[in-house]
Amino acid sequence: MTFDFDLFVIGGGSGGVRAARVAAATGARVALAEEYRMGGTCVIRGCVPKKLMVFASGYREMFADARAYGWDVPDGVFDWAQFRTKLHAELDRLEGVYRNLLKNSDVTVYDARATLDDPHTVRLSTGDVVTAKHILVATGGQPFLPDMEGAEHAISSNEVFQLETLPKSILIVGGGYIACEFACILNGMGVAVTQLYRGAQILRGFDEEARGHIAELMREQGIDLHVGTNVLEIDKTADGVWVKDTNGVAKTYDQVMFATGRTPNTAGLGLEALGVALGRGGEIVVDDYSQTAVPSIYAVGDVTDRINLTPVAIREGMAFVETVFKGNPTKPDYELVANAVFTRPELGSVGLTEEAARDLEPIEVYCTSFRAMQSAFAGRDDRVMMKLVVSQKTRKVLGCHIVADHAGELIQLVAIALKMGATKEDFDRTVAVHPTMSEELVTMKTPVRAG
Incomplete structure (x- = not known):
């Protein structure tokens, strides 16, 4: 044919x-x-x-x-x-x-x-x-927009780029990376942001310690974040969009945005x-x-x-x-795909979370949290978190999780090392670049816990 x-x-x-x-x-x-x-x-x-x-x-x-x-x-x-x-x-x-x-x-x-x-x-x-x-x-x-009465009064991540004016207040519903990113973005632009997530903690699927760290920093920045909470009712009023949540709290916002999956x-x-x-x-x-x-x-x-x-x-x-078209059967490689969540600060992640690794084999966890030089001098309280998950048997670094400004840039380079099979001792043998945040990745000598 x-x-x-x-x-x-x-x-x-x-x-x-x-x-x-x-x-x-x-x-x-x-x-x-x-x-x-x-x-x-x-x-x-x-x-x-x-x-x-x-x-x-x-x-x-x-x-x-x-x-x-x-x-x-x-x-x-x-x-x-x-x-x-x-x-x-x-x-x-x-x-x-x-x-x-x-x-x-x-x-x-x-x-x-x-x-x-x-x-x-x-x-x-x-x-x-x-x-x-x-x-x-x-x-x-x-x-994805939930099948509930009043959902038509909300926007999604598609429409947020099209807004004619920036709202004074917004409710963001969801706890994934899109919801958290836009909560930080709009908060940074001066919008009063409330975020509701029905789960126990935001950023499901990421390392639990990193998730908690991000949530704490978001609240410190002024984002009114509530977990274990969902939207119960939505209605359009003359003053904006009225929302009642599962805790019984009712409030009117200029905009409501659903970021509840795709x-x-x-x-x-x-x-x-x-x-x-x-x-x-x-x-x-x-x-x-x-x-x-x-x-x-x-x-x-x-x-x-x-x-x-x-x-x-x-x-x-x-x-x-x-x-x-080239006669070369090729499977996509899904091992050790790095990713970044562009909250403020960012979350960079590659490899296994501590929880996933612990389910597979005995591990050691190296973790540090500190105030970066630049922000500490400026009087800001935000803290960097860096974490390595290491196999006790092979000493390979199974996962790395960074919460910091420019974590997306850092995790790309760490991903190369993990893809090459780097061990904790390879990290230890690497001379630190001082003074930088990233030097902490090669100076953590003592595990904080094993599992």
């Missing part, structure tokens, strides 16, 4: 775009469809605009620090409208970069919604119908009718090579709900091309 394309990619996010470009470089005829904006969640309504907001929110603290260091500067006034205008101009620029990359790779682009008629046929919302030997679904995910974008694609298996959360079920139950259809990225990180989606897309 003759096909219009060798590969058709559904979704213009990081994983889909990378797969399309790399496949086209092999000489394959490639097309890609995106119904919204090129760049996907990360570029348009996720990592990139969020990180720029993190940068913006950090300057309020810097004015006070500057005075402590002898600079005669007043507190600034944050201009959301000015920042928002420049933010969206930057997103427009990045979308243009993505489009040019596809164009220069000779990828045919359809600005349309794509659905599947059969294992080789794609139907576009423009009315076009095309065929492809292989189909790659890379449609990502979307914010769901894969699989609805209405026609996948199940073709025999593509979906998991309980709507995620596409794939094998180790990102292939679905239908041999011609593959999936990468958040739509598969494996590790929902942009660099992982990119690696999955590249492994897909190696497997399908």
